[in-house]
Amino acid sequence: MNSQHVDKLECPVTLFLCDGMVREGSLFLPPASASHGEAQTPLDLANEPTPFFAFCKTDGSFSLVNKATVSHLRFRPEPVPPAPGPSREVRMVFPGGEVLQGTLAGEKGRLEEIFSVRRGFFLLDCGAAHYLVNSRLICEINPL
16 A cells, blocks of 8 residues: 555445436545544535545446536435434425435424525435435425
């Protein structure tokens, strides 16, 4: 290993792009986030100010993916401490008609208030999987 090499943690994901394409592969996350010093999470990576992230497809090829084209990203849940505040069940519709239903944790206020100020990606807990949702690519959101 040379002094420029940094070991990264592989995180298998499924990308759902705004054109309806679906990509299977992995993100590679550094062991320490620049913002909090702990292992970087997919949410940290998605909300970094850089417009692209590196993605390794299941065939082993690498590409840079424009974050603005990702409507949502699925990954296996990791143990996360419960967010303070209320949880709310929601249903979201994306371009092309795909629907996600899950829980937003720690959100106060009406959905209109929450999403009028939200930027970037946020976590949606769908039980067996977690999704990072691009708030700019939601067509409709309904409380359940």
